[in-house]
Amino acid sequence: MHSLVVLGDSVGFGVGDEDNTHPNKGVGAFLHRSLPNFTRYANHSRPGARMREVFDVQLPKALENDPDVVVLIAGGNDVLRQNFDPTDIYWSMYGTITTLRQRGVEVLTMKLHDPNRKIRLPKRLAVCYISE
Numbered sequence: 001m002h003s004l005v006v007l008g009d010s011v012g013f014g015v016g017d018e019d020n021t022h023p024n025k026g027v028g029a030f031l032h033r034s035l036p037n038f039t040r041y042a043n044h045s046r047p048g049a050r051m052r053e054v055f056d057v058q059l060p061k062a063l064e065n066d067p068d069v070v071v072l073i074a075g076g077n078d079v080l081r082q083n084f085d086p087t088d089i090y091w092s093m094y095g096t097i098t099t100l101r102q103r104g105v106e107v108l109t110m111k112l113h114d115p116n117r118k119i120r121l122p123k124r125l126a127v128c129y130i131s132e
Contacts, residue, residue, distance in 0.1 A: 002039065005043070026045070050078045052092045054074045
């Protein structure tokens with residue numbers, strides 16, 4: 001019996017998914033339905049969550065589920081806020097991943113699209129994204 005847990009923001013939660021045939025949306029629910037050996041599934045992500053919340057609030061909940069695999073999708077809300085703090089994002093993400101890996105959990109992360117193509121970012125952030 002394997003356990004899959006999702007941590008993160010609206011992307012992990014499933015906001016914007018067009019799959020109306022399943023009550024559980026999002027990449028985690030899709031993976032859970034696709035992997036028959038994963039009999040337990042929990043999604044602790046929340047729209048609007050920032051990386052610090054993932055570390056402080058969602059990670060302890062995930063550890064209660066004794067996960068084998070965690071899908072971590074977060075950081076977008078941090079970048080879009082006026083008080084964007086890359087150091088806090090780094091240490092929150094580092095702490096989350098390190099804590100999980102120390103317990104033998106496989107951690108999957110994902111790279112999202114270039115947000116500058118969808119919404120206008122402040123100049124100081126837009127230069128961080130190089131079109132591929």
